[in-house]
Amino acid sequence: MIEIQIRHQIFTSSGNKFLEVDERISEGSFVHVSGDSGIGKTTFFKVLSGLVVPDFGFIKLNDKILLDTANKIFLPPQKRNISLMFQNYALFPNMTVKQNIAFAQTEKDENIVDELLEKFALKTFENTSPSKLSGGQQQRVALARTLAQNAEIVLLDEPFSAVDIAMRKVMLNELLEFNKNNNSTFFVISHSEEEFESFSTYNLNII
Amino acid sequence: MIEIQIRHQIFTSSGNKFLEVDERISEGSFVHVSGDSGIGKTTFFKVLSGLVVPDFGFIKLNDKILLDTANKIFLPPQKRNISLMFQNYALFPNMTVKQNIAFAQTEKDENIVDELLEKFALKTFENTSPSKLSGGQQQRVALARTLAQNAEIVLLDEPFSAVDIAMRKVMLNELLEFNKNNNSTFFVISHSEEEFESFSTYNLNII
Amino acid sequence: KKKEPNSSEKSTQNSFISVAAAANLRDVLEDLKQIYIKENPDKKVEITFGSSGLLVQQILNGAPFDLFLSADTQFPEKLKSAGKNYGNPKIYAYGKVVLWSLKKNVSKGLDLLQNLEINKIAIANPELAPYGKNTVEALKKSGLYSKIENKIVWAENISQVAQFASTGNADVGFIALSNAKNKEMMRRGNFYELSEKECAPIAQSGIVLKGKSQTEAQDFFDFINSEKANEIWKRYGYQTKISK
């Protein structure tokens, strides 16, 4: 069970507003996160992963308290076992595609890296610098890297925005399979609601 | 009439390949550019705007030759009057949202800037640095900036990938209106084909 | 006082004398200059201090100096052979070498150097500084040199020796009597003056250089060598004559 309570002031198009989330989500869920542009979806992810400390927050993953602002508990990002795919990918320019993916692994396993490269049609680029890839290719590397981390909670910030429809299907299936096999919880921000309706087990609409 | 002939070697997932385009497009068209991820759509835009010199290329806009590799004619980007919205936005961090938009104008007109800010729901952020905006907000700034330039040819590289469906409609309508009023030619890369089918006057599928 | 002539005016205004002098002459020359100016209110004297070697470089490359006062006798000869001179080199003073220490009592003389408590002995580089050269010769003559050779630290010039010794980094140092008579050096430590027999005094010569103010420079140089100036030289630890 994942318990999330957040209250954090942000500045949006309609002035100051509170990003408020209060949810209990069972482990292994596939959560579709939606909401208007600028409403605080990315901020929500950054709070979950520990990159932003909210004004008030309580996050509990099973018995582990990740955040409890009232009691000044703050687990740093390194200790949360939550992976995050950045909206702008944040690929490491000093590493090749393959190294980027391998770097994310907590337990090194080259087979898994190869498998991911294969599935996301990145094999040809494995030794290329991510800065030399097209937008969609970079997005696939970022997704593969996030999955390679094999974290308990996986946060994906618009993972399909730059890929074509065929590839999107492939990636989505990959996610679902991963979700099932590893019993990890997925939170996915996406603007194409329809796509997710069929299989998301939970809808989190931020308003 | 816009005449485009390009042949340029690129490196894709399936090895080396030629990006080949040979089209004649009438002015004022709304061209939907599609194609697989990594096929060369962004490269095609960079060739049009003069940021990449192709192995072979001939581009003519009415009577003006923009590029003719055979005769070593190469009009630099500054002289082409083609605006380009970058896939990663390329907003200027040293300028506010408003300054970014105003900078693109060839003829300064603050009213137009204000209008764009209003239409894209950016008014609240006009004095904010783009680095402090959400992904979707940044994308809207980038689009507003590209329109503000009021160029003969407008190239938009996935302009709606990060915004929600409601905002997407607003932006699309804005584009169409602009396209009609200014008789400028639009090339738009997008993965959501359906959205464009109804009103694009031309489909350019890169293979 | 308000309007100082700049370099272009110098050539036209003949009462302006530009002197290049070895750095260790600073205090004594400032004094001599004051007296000279009091007697000749129409004259202007401007002194640039520096290491003799560097000043010679500058003169050889066209520096607009009228008089050069060296810390040795070789450099003025060099200028003469380069044809930069107006007059001939002339010895204006002799310097004496002293053994100086911040903490150790040096009144007993050179024998102290063999003492085990003395670890570092600062001496000016004999290839560059005449004081260093004469010091080394003196130490060799007394037979001490080979015994203390490994304790020596070489400095660029006697000023640096004084800095090494006065900060206590070198236990003792060989400097000029004129250095030792400096107010701050007097306050800090004690010194032993080497007799003429122990160490030959260092002849320092000067030379008037060719130029628009050569006659005025000669006048100032004559003043420096005059009886009247003798007193001042002595006060600052220089001799004007030596026993032959």
Added chain:
Amino acid sequence: MLDQDFIYTLLLTGKLALITTVILILIGIPVAYWLSYSRFKLKFIAETLISMPMVLPPTVMGYYLLVAFSPENAFGDFLQKYCDVRLAFSFQGIVIASIIANLPFMIQPLQNGFSALNDDLRQASYTMGKSKIVTLFKVLIPNIKKSVITGIALTFAHCIGEFGIVIMVGGNIPKETRIASVAIYDQVQALNFEAANRYAFVLFILSFLILLLIYSINRKTNFTTFR
């Protein structure tokens, strides 16, 4: 506490540092721009050459400049005869010496700044029809502000402290080439340690305040949310 002479000396030092820094910005920006954006294969040789003024002892570097400026020499002679400038022992001379000595301190940070900048910004500006000059001043330079400040601070500070090359080329002429570092050096040489301390203290405090001002321009921190 300070004599009039030393105040003149400080003013001269400030003038030298200011002029050198300003001229070096004017030289440094185009050179660094070229080093960053040119596709010339051998530009790492140019980068190396720019650092070379540093490897020679400043006085020795100064000596070579002195020889070059000497009226005994073709170049110095030409300057004196036809342009009526005498570089050795003049303020112009020490400005030139100081520019050469400080070349790497301005150019290196600027070049680093340009190179670290995402090239898309430059390209975006070009597609907006902006010339290279407009792009340089409105887009590139404002985005490497930190590098510009580093370049200014390093050049300024080094200009204040480095006197070897200046003393060699300029001698030590009051109000013309006698800068504060030379005056302090003189006092130390003459074993007037108290005067040297006093001068050094004043120079130190003044430089500290000026550098503080330069760096404080840059103060705002970029990392607001993340702890």
Added chain:
Amino acid sequence: MLDQDFIYTLLLTGKLALITTVILILIGIPVAYWLSYSRFKLKFIAETLISMPMVLPPTVMGYYLLVAFSPENAFGDFLQKYCDVRLAFSFQGIVIASIIANLPFMIQPLQNGFSALNDDLRQASYTMGKSKIVTLFKVLIPNIKKSVITGIALTFAHCIGEFGIVIMVGGNIPKETRIASVAIYDQVQALNFEAANRYAFVLFILSFLILLLIYSINRKTNFTTFR
């Protein structure tokens, strides 16, 4: 063409430059890291202080170090009594002097590099469970390679040429503290121009080659497609 003495001198110079550069990287990286990522409001004061060794003439700076190292002084006395090190006139002493003199040349470029880096990279590495140390060495430093190279080159070059502070602290003891720049300076002082030229030429060429090597690591150009 070169006497044995000068070869020893060159070797000693190389040793000093190498040791200084290595130690300064070890000091510079954590300091620059702190300056870039700390949210301490007054860190611009620290930035200013780091530049301060530059504003005092090197010889004068050296004089103050002599005072600090003196056995008459608490610090120097402590070192001599309890650690049996005497800093003045020793190789250790000139290494320390040289580190202080070169502090800004290493730290400033590194700090610039860190600051220019997109902070997302650091954050991404943290969410992957990587510690700050791993992030520093695997993500941050490799991405500011250009800044590291600039820092190394500036430090190295300045270390070769700057002798004022070294000579002051170390004297001029063959094989112990006599570095090449001092030897050249001495030759110029003694008006041995030919020897000075010969030495300077050799030093210049060797430094040029080393710097060329350092800069060539950085050679690959980032702008391939755009003309």
